[in-house]
Amino acid sequence: MKMGFNKTAVIALGNLAVVVLCVILLSNGLLNILSYQLYDFNVKETMSQQPHEDIVVIGIDENSIKEVGPYPWDRKVYARLIQQLEKAGAKVLAFDIELYTKSAGSEGDKLLAEELGKYKNIILPSHAKLENDFTRTTKAKAGQLLMAQSVVDPIPMFSKNNNKAHINAAYDTDGIIRSNWLQINTPQGVYPSMGLAVAQLAGVDVSRFMNLPSIEGSPRSEMPIRWDAGEYDFETIPFSKVLNGAVPPQTFKDRLVLVGYTAPGSDEGPTPVEKHMHLVYAHANILNQILKGQVITPANKQISIGLAVLILILFGWFTWRMRAISGIVLMLGIIALITYGQFVLFKTTLHYVDVMGAVACGLISYLVNIAMKTYFETKQKNYITKQFGRYISPDLVKEIASSEQEIQLGGISKELTILFLDVRGFTPLSERLKPEEVVDFLNMMFNLITERALANHGTIDKFIGDAAMILYNAPLDVPDHPYYAVKTAYEIQQGMEKVRADVLEKYGVTISVGIGINTGDVVVGNIGSYLRVDYTAIGDNVNTAARIESNTHPNQVLVSEATYELTKMYFEYNYAGEKLMKGKSVPLKLFEVTGLKCAPESAANRLRPNAS
Numbered sequence: 001m002k003m004g005f006n007k008t009a010v011i012a013l014g015n016l017a018v019v020v021l022c023v024i025l026l027s028n029g030l031l032n033i034l035s036y037q038l039y040d041f042n043v044k045e046t047m048s049q050q051p052h053e054d055i056v057v058i059g060i061d062e063n064s065i066k067e068v069g070p071y072p073w074d075r076k077v078y079a080r081l082i083q084q085l086e087k088a089g090a091k092v093l094a095f096d097i098e099l100y101t102k103s104a105g106s107e108g109d110k111l112l113a114e115e116l117g118k119y120k121n122i123i124l125p126s127h128a129k130l131e132n133d134f135t136r137t138t139k140a141k142a143g144q145l146l147m148a149q150s151v152v153d154p155i156p157m158f159s160k161n162n163n164k165a166h167i168n169a170a171y172d173t174d175g176i177i178r179s180n181w182l183q184i185n186t187p188q189g190v191y192p193s194m195g196l197a198v199a200q201l202a203g204v205d206v207s208r209f210m211n212l213p214s215i216e217g218s219p220r221s222e223m224p225i226r227w228d229a230g231e232y233d234f235e236t237i238p239f240s241k242v243l244n245g246a247v248p249p250q251t252f253k254d255r256l257v258l259v260g261y262t263a264p265g266s267d268e269g270p271t272p273v274e275k276h277m278h279l280v281y282a283h284a285n286i287l288n289q290i291l292k293g294q295v296i297t298p299a300n301k302q303i304s305i306g307l308a309v310l311i312l313i314l315f316g317w318f319t320w321r322m323r324a325i326s327g328i329v330l331m332l333g334i335i336a337l338i339t340y341g342q343f344v345l346f347k348t349t350l351h352y353v354d355v356m357g358a359v360a361c362g363l364i365s366y367l368v369n370i371a372m373k374t375y376f377e378t379k380q381k382n383y384i385t386k387q388f389g390r391y392i393s394p395d396l397v398k399e400i401a402s403s404e405q406e407i408q409l410g411g412i413s414k415e416l417t418i419l420f421l422d423v424r425g426f427t428p429l430s431e432r433l434k435p436e437e438v439v440d441f442l443n444m445m446f447n448l449i450t451e452r453a454l455a456n457h458g459t460i461d462k463f464i465g466d467a468a469m470i471l472y473n474a475p476l477d478v479p480d481h482p483y484y485a486v487k488t489a490y491e492i493q494q495g496m497e498k499v500r501a502d503v504l505e506k507y508g509v510t511i512s513v514g515i516g517i518n519t520g521d522v523v524v525g526n527i528g529s530y531l532r533v534d535y536t537a538i539g540d541n542v543n544t545a546a547r548i549e550s551n552t553h554p555n556q557v558l559v560s561e562a563t564y565e566l567t568k569m570y571f572e573y574n575y576a577g578e579k580l581m582k583g584k585s586v587p588l589k590l591f592e593v594t595g596l597k598c599a600p601e602s603a604a605n606r607l608r609p610n611a612s
Helices: 002-027 032-045 062-068 076-088 106-118 194-201 239-243 280-292 301-321 324-349 356-388 394-402 426-432 435-455 481-507 540-550 561-567 601-607
Strands: 055-060 092-095 122-129 150-152 163-166 177-181 183-186 189-192 222-224 236-238 256-261 411-424 458-464 467-472 512-528 533-538 557-560 571-579 588-596
Touching: 002 301, 002 356, 032 177, 032 324, 032 356, 055 062, 055 239, 055 280, 062 239, 076 092, 076 106, 076 239, 092 194, 122 194, 163 189, 163 194, 177 280, 189 194, 194 256, 194 280, 236 239, 256 280, 301 324, 301 356, 324 356, 411 435, 411 481, 411 533, 411 540, 426 481, 435 458, 435 467, 435 481, 458 481, 458 533, 467 481, 481 512, 481 557, 481 561, 481 588, 512 540, 512 561, 540 557, 540 588, 557 561, 561 588
Parallel strands: 055 236, 055 256, 092 122, 092 256, 122 163, 512 557
Antiparallel strands: 122 150, 177 222, 183 189, 411 467, 411 512, 458 467, 512 533, 557 588, 571 588
């Protein structure tokens, strides 16, 4: 009872520790890095790489800088670009370039302002001043837009006649851009993101994106970006080619044009699909997402927590119910299933379920419970080994403990050598002794018998009063088992000489030991009922060994003809005649052991220090 209570208490405390650890992991965002990696994998592996055909990017690349001149350019260059694109029939023209300060020459600013004033389909970027641009800890009340401290607009002569949009990037804690604030509230009013502003100006129905459900822990109007295309997937035309008229005007007819930096090292940011993406393509991806009507929906946090609790309990439960290999296979199978399941869900519906909490909690639960299970099994194994070691050879105990083969349950037919032993003269001796002295005497006798039996690889089947039954070649195989059985008997009789002398001198009673040995096939194994089993041997050859012992004289060792034939080269024998045993129709030839001649090769090898 005490042992069971301790085991139950340890298991309960261990799983309580699992729960506490999982609560810490889930509540403190310690698994975010893994969740980010899983999310990024989903995004990257589900890219169509086929952006909307209405989107075109005009890139300020290295060749354009070489041809147009060192950057920054005179702003009359942008005025010329606007003239050409408007003439070509571009539906919307959005600039992802900084126009926050006046240029050195006012002529260029004046020309650009004049062109901007002619058209209503041009967007210039602004930058909202947030509390912290690099993290998500900006101030926003639940269900409200993110509030900026201030906003940096293009110079007044540019911005007064043009559409506004912010180009702020939303970085996660690992520095990756995964989301975008579609709208930011500022002292100058609400600013849409550039992608949203382009879609609105193009007349796209954006109502679905204006009413997105709030992401837990984030301000309203924050949208996970559907990174559906990389830089090289968007149609990109060098700025200089457009400026020089090298591109047919119909290329831009009714299209949504984004102008931004594409030269290496200019306006880049890390995204789930590219480590150094030029951010004009971030705006292009957001615009593409709105045009395609794609909304990524993160699952409620409670769903992830509930899944983690379920997996934690499930992994803990089957750890105790299944074998280690089966448990590992099942655990890995479940992890693979939920990981693949969330990927399929994301791919088909754009619903994202963060399963990393469930995977981590499941692994922790499994590892803690398998550690506790291993501890208790090892403890039980050591206990059984210690107890079993009192009955069979220590060498056999070690072999059983280290063997990968299980001892077969139930009965099997096997050749054994069976030794029966009986102490003669015990009854008159017990009449002269006190009860505690009787016990001491029996313990002394059985110590001698046990030591000799175990030293010779025997298994003590049972002690019955002043008698004993010893098996050889079970539960594990013992080469030359008949030899070891006879050797045990011979050594017991040698040891009895001193015991007889001491008892005769002390109590005046003569005691002796009769030993009978037989070799043959028997049924051996765990035999009994479901309530009680014993590891023992049964069969005619067992009975024969018992009958041989009953025919021995004091201090005599008799063996059957079967045992004699297997050991006559190792021991000296005298023929003891034939005896008709009870239940036998034919007399049995018996042989008396009189001396030891030599040992078989297997026994000699066991005595060598380096014997295998």
